[in-house]
Amino acid sequence: MAKHMKDLKPQDAPTDLVQIAAQPGSARARFWRSVEEWEGDGAVEKAAAKEFPRGRVPNTGPGGLNRRDLLKIMGASAGLAGLTACTKLPPERIVPYVRQPEEFVPGIPLFYATAMPFGGVGRGLLVESHMGRPTKVEGNPDHSSSLGGTDVFGQASVLTLYDPDRSQTPSHFGKVASWEQFIEDLGNHLVDERSTGGKGLRILTGTITSPTLADQIQSLLNEFPGARWHQYEPCGRDAAREGSRLAFGQYASSVYRLDKAEVVLSLDSDFMFGEPGSLRYARDFAGRRRMTDPSGSSNRLYAVESTPSVTGSLADHRLQLRSSAVEGLARALASAVGVGGGGSSEPPTGVPADWIAAVANDLKAHRGASLVVTGDRQPAAVHALVHAMNQALGNAGQTVVYTAPLEANPTDETKSLKDLVTAMDAGQVRTLILMGVNPIYNAPADVPFLAAMQKVDFRVHLGLFIDETAAQCHWQIPEAHYLEAWGDVRCYDGTVSIIQPLIAPLYGGRSALEMLAILRGQTYASAHDVVRDYWQREAVAGRVTAGGAGFENFWETSLNNGWVEGTAFAPKQAAANAGAIPASSAAIAEGLELVLLPSPSLWDGSLASNAWLQELPQPFTKLTWDNALLISPGTAAQLGLKREDVVKVQVEGREISAPVFILPGQATNSLTLHLGYGRTLAGAVGTGVGANAYSIRTSLAPWIITGVRLAKTNATYHLVTTQNNHLIEQNGQRSEEESDAAFDRRVVRVGTLDEYRSNPEFAQDPPDMTTEAQSLYPPYDYSQGYSWGMSIDLNTCIGCNACVVACYAENNIAVVGKDEVDNGRDMQWIRVDTYFRGDLENPEAYNEIMLCQHCENAPCEYVCPVGATVHSPEGLNLMVYNRCVGTRYCSNNCPYKVRRFNFKLYSDWETPSFYPLRNPDVTVRSRGVMEKCTYCVQRIMETKIKAEREDRVVEDGEILTACQQTCPTEAIVFGNLNDPNSKVTKLKAQRRDYGLLRDLNTRPRTTYLARLKNPNPEIKG
Amino acid sequence: MDPVENDKLTTTAVVETDEVLAPGQTYRSVSDRVSDMVLTWPVGIRWLAGLAMALTLLFILNIALGWVFTIGVGVWGINIPVGWGFAITNFVWWIGIGHAGTLISAFLLLMRQKWRTSINRFAEAMTIFAVACAGLFPLAHMGRPWLFFWLLPYPDTMGVWPQFRSPLVWDVFAVSTYLTVSLVFWYVGLLPDLGTLRDRAKKRVTKMIYGIVALGWRGSAEHWSRYETCSLLLAGLATPLVVSVHTVVSFDFTIAVLPGWHSTIFPPYFVAGAIYSGFAMVLTLAIPLRKYYHLEGFITMKHLDFMGKVMLATGLVVAYSYVMEAFMSFYSGNTYDRYMMMNRMTGPYAKVFWTLIFCNLVGPQVLWISKIRRNPWALFVISLVVQAGMWLERFVIIVTSLHRDFIPSSWGMFYPTRWDYMTFLGTLGLFFTLFYLFIRFLPMIAIHELRDLVHKTEHEKAAAAH
Secondary structure (H helix, E strand, C coil): CHHHHHHHCCCCCCHHHHHHHHCCCCCCCCCCCCHHHHHCCCHHHHHHHHHCCCCCCCCCCCCCCCHHHHHHHHHHHHCCCCHHHCCCCCCCCCCCCCCCCCCCCCCCCEEEEEEEEECCEEEEEEEEEECCEEEEEEECCCCCCCCCCCCHHHHHHHHHHCCCCCCCCCEECCEECCHHHHHHHHHHHHHHHHHCCCCCEEEEECCCCCHHHHHHHHHHHHHCCCCEEEECCCCCCHHHHHHHHHHHCCCCEEEECHHHCCEEEEECCCCCCCCCCHHHHHHHHHHHHCCCCCCCCCCEEEEEECCCCCCHHHCCEEEECCHHHHHHHHHHHHHHCCCCCCCCCCCCCCCCHHHHHHHHHHHHHCCCCEEEEECCCCCHHHHHHHHHHHHHCCCECCCEEEECCCCCCCCCHHHHHHHHHHHHHCCCCCEEEEECCCHHHHCCCCCCHHHHHCCCCEEEEEECCCCCCHHHCCEEEEECCCCCCCEEEEECCCCEEEECCCCCCCCCCECHHHHHHHHCCCCCCCHHHHHHHHHHHHHHCCCCCCCCCCHHHHHHHHHHHCCCCCCCCCCECCCCCHHHCCCCCCCCCCCEEEEEEEECCCECCCCCCCHHHHHCCCCCCCEECCCCEEECHHHHHHHCCCCCEEEEEEECCEEEEEEEEECCCCCCCEEEEEECCCCCCCHHHHCCCCCCHHHHCCCCCCCEEEEEEEEEEEEECCCEECCCCCEEEECCEEEEHHHHHHHHCCCCCEEEHHHHHHCCCCCCCCCCCCCCCCCCCCCCCCCCCCCEEEEEECCCCCCCCHHHHHHHHHCCCCCCCHHHHHCCCCCCCCEEEEEEECCCCCCEEEEEEECCCCCCCCHHHHHCCCCCEEECCCCCEEECHHHCCCCCHHHHCCCCCCCEECCCCCCCCCCHHHCCCCCCCCCCCCCCCEECCCCCHHHHHHHHHHHHHCCCCCCCCCCCCHHHHHCCCCCEEEEECCCCCCHHHHHHHCCCEECCCHHHCCCCCEEEECEEECCCCCCCC | CCHHHHHHHHHHCCCCCCCCCCCCCCHHHHHHHHHHHHHCCCCCHHHHHHHHHHHHHHHHHHHHHHHHHHHCHHHCCCCCCCCCCHHHHHHHHHHHHCHHHHHHHHHHHHCCCHHHHHHHHHHHHHHHHHHHHHHHHHHHCCCCHHHHHHHCCCCCCCCCCCCCCCHHHHHHHHHHHHHHHHHHHHHHHHHHHHHHHHHHCCCHHHHHHHHHHCCCCCCCHHHHHHHHHHHHHHHHHHHHHHHHHHHHHHHHHHCCCCCCCCCCCHHHHHHHHHHHHHHHHHHHHHHHHHHHCCCCCCCCHHHHHHHHHHHHHHHHHHHHHHHHHHHHHHHCCCHHHHHHHHHHHHCCCHHHHHHHHHHHHHHHHHHHCHHHHCCHHHHHHHHHHHHHHHHHHHHHHHHHHHHCCCCHHHCCCCCCCHHHHHHHHHHHHHHHHHHHHHHHHCCCCCHHHHHHHHHHHHHHHHHHHC
C-alpha cells in the first residue's frame, strides 16, 4: 500500500484534501477478497451488489434492524442513561498564516467569475469561495448568458466537484497507476501513431465551443494529419444545426431576443430550460411578462407540446399535441403565415380548426415582434420551417438573430459517432482518446459502440467518473472539474468566457486541454498557459481588445468580468430558403409515440451521481430518484394501466421496462420517458436508478419514436413523489384531488388580463375574511429598522427548480434518499408545488413556490415548548437549532407545512470530501432538530454587519436570498418592507398581491402576485 | 400454593351479590382474604404465566425504545405533515386511562360513595402505572430526548426558560402534578394496610420490608384522625386534577390552528373520554381479578353495574361531542373544517373513523340493558371495545387532522411501522408488569376501608333492625 499511497499524492491539492485522497477507502487503491475479485471479472461485484443493493442512500429505516443490530441495541439500551453526553472531541491545532495571502480574510468569502460548460456551451458564473473552497455557484449578473440567473445544473455542479465517487487517480485496467506510467504508455503508442501520420488516432469529445480547445485539437490534427476528431453529445442539437443548414445553406445559430417579442409560439420547445440560451431567454421573457399595474401589457405565449414543460407552464394557450404531429402543425402554420414552398398540409387531428388561424393572425399582427421557436427534439424540417416563418413574419433580425455557429466545428454529431464506430469496427483505429464522454452508456442503440471499441488497441478515457465507458478503457484518467481547471467556453450568443479555476484539482485531475498537450508531447504544459497563450495570440492579432492597452490588462479585465469583450457574434444576414425544406416525409403515424427527453434533473445522465439532482422533485410529476413512462390519464385508462404498473416498451425489436406514471397534461397517445437514468456505473448515488432510455434510442429517431407498443407486465414498481397526485372521480368528473382543493381554497389565484383590468382586486380576500385585528397578544411594532419580506410573482415563475437546488447548496440541506422521501421526509426548504386546473385530459398547470412564509403571527412559535423558534424584531421567524428538542409541534401547527425535521441523522457527517462543500455560515443540522427556510439569515446578517461597519443602512437589492439570486426569471424578490422605495414594497403594493391563508391571521411576510393569463380572444375555451 | 389456603380462598366467596359487600363478611374475614393474597407463598402458576407474558412485552419495549433512542424517531412512520403519530396517540390514551383511578378514589370519596371502597386501590395503582406509561411517550417522541429537561423551569445559567405559551409546557406541569398527587394519595392510602401486612407477615424479612414502608403506622386514634384529614385534603387536591389534566392535554390540540384540532369542545370532551376509557380499563382489570382471586364478594355486581352506568353516561357525553364536532364543522361554513370532517368520514382513514364510531358510540349502547351491565363477560368485552375505540379516537384526531390540512401540496399519509406497534405493545407490557407486581406485593383492595365498610354495613343493618 505504501508505494501506492505515494503515487496517489495529488500535486497541488490543499493538504487536508491530500489526506482525503490518500485514505484507502476513498482512493481507488482497493483491497481484494478473492482471486476473482482481484481479476475483476465482475462476478463478485454482481453478487455483492445483489446482496447489498447500492444506488440508494443508506437507510436505517424501518426494516433496517438485523440480528447484530438487535443485540447491539439490547446492550446499548441497558446502558443508555447518561452515556449520550460523552462526546470526546478530537484534538485540533489551529495554525495561522505566516504570510496572509492578499484579499484572503478568513470568514469572508471571495467571488470569482468563471463559466460552466453545459452540453459544450457556457453559462457565465460567479462562484463563492470560502477559504479557497468553492461552495456556491451564482450566475454572473454582468454576463449576457445569465444576467445572474442559474439553473439546476449550474447550482448542483458544486456537489459534483466534491463527489466522493469521482475518479481519484489514473487507473490502468482498473488498477491504480501513476501519471508517469500513463505518459510513458501513451508515449509509446504515439510513437507508432506518429510514424503513420496518426492514421489510427481518434479523439471523441462532446460538443466543443471552446476556442482554445478547438485550437489545440487543430494543432494536434496538424501534427497527426491522419487523426480524426469526432464529437458526440447525447442530448445535442443535431436537428437545430441541420435545420439551419436546410434553411440557410450553412450552419448558423439562432439567438432569440425575447425582450422584443410580444407573441411567442413555442413548437415543442422548452426554450426556458436546458438550452444554451435558456437562462437569458427566461429572464427576457419574464421581463416582457412582468406587470406592474393593470394598465401594463404582457407578452403572449402559445405552447404546443406533448408533455408539460417548464416553458409550457407559463403558456397563455397550451396545446397538447403529439410531438410527431408538430411537424404537420408547423407546415399548416407556415402556410398560414405566408411561407411559400414549405408545403402546406392539413392540420393534424387534435388541433382545433380556429386555433391555427387565430395564432397565425396573432403572429402576423405582431410582425417583427413575434417569435416562433422549436425544440431540439423536433426534426430539422421543423427547424427550417420555423426559420422560414420567422423570416416571413419579419422577425429575423428583430426577435431572432442568426450568428455564426457556436460550435468550433459544427457537424452532424450522430454521423460523426457513426463514422467513428465504422472506423473502429474496420480496425482502422488503434488509439482512441475519449474526453468527457460516455458513449457506451449513451450512444444510440443501433450504434454498436462497445463492440467496435473493443477492437481498438489503446483506449484512454478522461472523465470525472469511472463510468460505463471508462470501465472498458485501458486507461482512465481523472478529469479536472470545471471549477478546478483553466479553460474557455463560448456562450449562447458567442461570448467567450475564460474558465478560471476556484481550487486546485482535488485529485490531481487533468483537463481536456492538458490531455491534448500531453498528446502533443508537451507533458508539463499547464492549462493556464495554454489558454493564456491562445488569447495572447488573439490579442496580438488584434482580434480581441479589452481593458485598455496591453495583454495583461486584457487578461485581467476578461477574468474579472467573466467574459472576453467583443467576442459575442455579430448578427448575420441570413435568408431562409423555404424551398429547400423537404416535403412532408410521411403520413402522421398512428398509435403510440414515445418521446425521449433529457431529464430535467440528470440531463443526459452525466449528472446521475449528483444526489441533489436525484432527489430533486421533477417538474410536474414531482418524481424523485426515478424516471417513469409518463402517460395521459385517458390513454392510461384506455390501455388499462395504473400508476406504478411496469410495462415493456417495445420498438423495433428493442424493449425496455419502465413503470407508468399518469400525468395530466400529457398528450393523448404520447408517452414520455426521460433519458439519463439506468446508469450501471455511476457511484453509490446514481447506479441502478431508473430505466435506461438510451437502450431504445436509435440514431434515426433520437427523440420521437413512433409505432411504439406497450406490453403490460404483472410487475409493479414503487415510484416516489413529494407531492401526491390523487386522481379522483366525483360526479362523473375526473380530477385531481389536491388541485381541486387548492383552487377551492384559493391557494393559487389566477385571472386573465381582462379580468385584472376590469377588477384589479380579483386576487384579494373578501374583506370580512381577514381577522387582522384579532389577537390575544399585543401587536409588535415593526415600523423601526428593517422589516424583511418577500414577494413571489406567479406570473413569471416557471417552476424550473433552480431555487430548490440553490437552497441545497446555500443551506447545507441534507439528502435523505428514496425511501425517506417516500416516508414523507424530504428536507427541501423550498418546494415547487404544482396544481392542475380544468379537464384532466387538457389541464392548465400552475406552479407555486412554497417556503417559510415568515408569519408575523407565526403559529409555530407559540407552540414550541422551549422557544427554539422565535421572532426577530425584523420580522424573521428564526429557528434556533441548538435549542430545539424536536417535539415537531411547530411543524404540526404550521399551516403551510414548510418545516422539515431531521427524523434521523440525515446530514452526512462522515464523508470527508463533503466537509469543504458546506457553507460555513450555516449550521449542519443533526438528528432530532427542526429546520426550515430562514430567508438566508446568514446573508442578511453578513450584509447588515457590513453596512453597520460602514455606518449606513442596507440598500435595496444588497441582500439576495439564495433562491432569489438564482431565479432565472426574477420571480422572487426579497427586501426591506420599511423602505417605501424598495422593490419588494412596490411589488407588495400591487393589487394582485395576496397572502396565503390570511384568514388564519398568520400575516405572512411572503406574499404572492397572482398569475395572469393573456389569452387570445379569438381562441375559445 | 398451600392446598388448604387455596381451598379456603376458593370457598369463601362464590355467590354473586347485589350489595357493595357480600353478606357475612367480618373484620377478620376481609383482612384475611386480602392480606393472604399478598402473604401467601409460593406464587401461583397463573400469576407467573401472566407476569412472564407482561415481561415479554416489556422486553419488546426495551428493544423498541432502544432503537428509537439510537436511530431517532424516524424509525416510526411519522413524517411531514404527520409529525405526531402513535406516540402521542398512546400518550393521550394512557393519560385518559389514568383518570378513572383518581376519579374513583378522590372524587367519589368526596361524594361519600361507599361503592368505591373495594375498587379504589387497584384503580389508583392503575392510574399511576398508566401515567407512567403515558409519561414515556412525550419523552421518547422528542427528536433529542436527552434534552427533555429543557421543558422544566430550572435555573439555567443562560437564563433560558421554557416557552410558557406552549401547551406542551403546561402538559409537563399537569402530568407531573397529577402523577405526584396520585402517587402520594395512593401511598398515604396504603399506609394502614402496610401496617396490617407488617403485623400479619410471618417471615422476618417480609416484616422488615413492610415495616419500613409502613412508616411506623401504629393505628392509634391520632394516626387515624390525621390519616382521615390527610386523605380528605389530598382528595380535595386530586379532584380538580381529574378535570384539569385532560383539559390541559386537550389544549395540545385546541391551541393549534389545525382544522380538527382547533375546537373549544375539546376540554370537556377529552375529560369525558378519559373517564370513559378509564372506567373501561378498571372493568378490564376488575373482571378477571374478581374471577381469578374469587373476589366476587368484594367487587360485587353492584360495582359492575355502577361502572357500566358511568361508562354509559360518559360515553353519551363523548357521543354528543362527536356529533357537535361534526355539526360545527359544517355549520361553521369553514372550508378547511368541512373538508377535514368529510375527509375523516370518507377519506383514506374512513375505516378507522367508522370503527371508532362503532366502538365508542354504537357498541356501548347495549349498556342501557341492565342484564348486560350485570354480565361480567359482556362488560369485559365492552370495556375492551371502548378502550380500542378511545385509542382509535385519539389516532383519528391526530392523524386525520394532520395528514390533510391547509395547503394541498403538503398532504401526506401516515403508515405505522413495526416500531410503532412495538412501542405501543411494549407499554402494555410495562403496565401489566407493574400491575402483576402490584397485585402480588401490595393489597389490591384497601383492607382498612373494607373493615370500615363492614362496620358501616353492620351499623346500617343494626339501625334497620331497630
